[in-house]
Amino acid sequence: MANDHGIIVREHRGFFEVETETGSYLCTLRSKLRKSLLYPDSTNKHQSVASVRRIKAISPVAIGDQVRIVSSSQEAGVIEEVFTRRTKLSRAAPGRRPVEQVMIANADQLLIVFAMTNPKPNLRLLDRILVAAGVGRLQSVICFNKMDLAEDEAGDISRIYEQVGYRVVEASAANGRGVDELGQVLIGKLSAIAGPSGVGKTTLLNLVQPGLGLKVREVSEITGKGRHTTTYLAAHKLDAGGMVIDMPGIRELSLWEVESEDLAGWFPEMIPYLDGCKYQDCAHVTEPRCAIKAALAEGIISSDRYESYVHLRAELVGRERAAS
Ligand SMILES: Nc1nc2c(ncn2[C@@H]2O[C@H](COP(=O)(O)OP(=O)(O)OP(=O)(O)O)[C@@H](O)[C@H]2O)c(=O)[nH]1
Numbered sequence: 314m315a316n317d318h319g320i321i322v323r324e325h326r327g328f329f330e331v332e333t334e335t336g337s338y339l340c341t342l343r344s345k346l347r348k349s350l351l352y353p354d355s356t357n358k359h360q361s362v363a364s365v366r367r368i369k370a371i372s373p374v375a376i377g378d379q380v381r382i383v384s385s386s387q388e389a390g391v392i393e394e395v396f397t398r399r400t401k402l403s404r405a406a407p408g409r410r411p412v413e414q415v416m417i418a419n420a421d422q423l424l425i426v427f428a429m430t431n432p433k434p435n436l437r438l439l440d441r442i443l444v445a446a447g448v449g450r451l452q453s454v455i456c457f458n459k460m461d462l463a464e465d466e467a468g469d470i471s472r473i474y475e476q477v478g479y480r481v482v483e484a485s486a487a488n489g490r491g492v493d494e495l496g497q498v499l500i501g502k503l504s505a506i507a508g509p510s511g512v513g514k515t516t517l518l519n520l521v522q523p524g525l526g527l528k529v530r531e532v533s534e535i536t537g538k539g540r541h542t543t544t545y546l547a548a549h550k551l552d553a554g555g556m557v558i559d560m561p562g563i564r565e566l567s568l569w570e571v572e573s574e575d576l577a578g579w580f581p582e583m584i585p586y587l588d589g590c591k592y593q594d595c596a597h598v599t600e601p602r603c604a605i606k607a608a609l610a611e612g613i614i615s616s617d618r619y620e621s622y623v624h625l626r627a628e629l630v631g632r633e634r635a636a637s
């Protein structure tokens with residue numbers, strides 16, 4: 314039995330590959346640690362069968378986590394401890410009692426990929442991911458892929474996000490546009506690539522780092538709905554320096570650790586207006602003399618982004634009411 318520190322580099326069906334100085338170990342998670350991570354302030358020792366089943370399905374540690382393991386053999390071990398995270402991408406796992414599901418730990422940045430078309434970009438989801446990244450202290454870069462198929466007006470969508478201050482890369486894996494720029498964005502950092510399924514995340518990564526040969530969806534499979542091609546998480550090394558985690562497609566993302574009152578603060582373009590509203594507790598929805606709505610009317614804040622704000626806020630308020 315040996316004690317070792319390492320980093321989770323791969324995750325698949327409840328097993329974690331941990332890379333340490335002495336080699337790589339396939340680990341499980343000590344169940345006591347799982348419970349204490351999922352329910353940090355729980356005193357209830359008697360959990361229902363349903364809740365036990367549920368926590369078994371949720372992983373409270375993630376790729377990128379720094380961990381301490383105890384190895385039981387040359388290749389196997391158990392994760393005993395998880396160290397404080399610098400950054401994270403988390404979501405609230407579905408269920409009656411909210412539980413944090415960490416998807417990625419300690420990454421430097423999130424490359425958020427959407428297709429300009431096929432599938433059409435869901436800006437509500439994009440804005441959600443941007444909020445979640447901000448909350449987790451992750452830098453975001455946005456990539457709009459499949460520009461080869463896009464209409465001329467597609468650039469308007471990029472401009473919305475550039476005006477907010479995000480770096481936006483327009484790309485096409487089909488004709489190579491933006492691939493060099495993406496390579497530059499990824500150099501020397503630990504990045505995660507997130508976005509819906511089928512937008513070309515893996516195809517782009519295969520172009521940035523030839524030789525990875527990651528599995529992408531076959532053209533004939535495109536019509537098969539809801540199929541995820543990337544189904545496990547792994548960190549890949551880049552020749553130019555840095556590592557990239559190719560994530561499976563995200564269909565939905567329920568925000569974690571965000572309160573409705575603070576939501577506008579996670580929309581960078583809204584921050585300058587937050588103290589200009591008539592009411593200090595203005596929700597920026599129906600109140601009179603609201604500085605955010607004034608900026609919206611002037612076209613300084615985009616109506617798309619504002620719509621995302623209103624949707625997200627309603628959802629958070631609903632959840633807060635249900636919990637109180
Ligand atoms: N026309 C066009 N097709 C593309 C482009 N990028 C990717 N594709 C195609 O889109 C399909 C999906 O690509 P993937 O790379 O598997 O998508 P993904 O985002 O990794 O999907 P998941 O792993 O399921 O999350 C493949 O058939 C690609 O060939 C592009 O820029 N233009």
Ligand SMILES: [Mg+2]
Pocket residue numbers: 514515516528529542543559560561562
């Ligand atoms: Mg993929």
Ligand SMILES: [Zn+2]
Pocket residue numbers: 590591595596597598600602603604605606
């Ligand atoms: Zn307001």
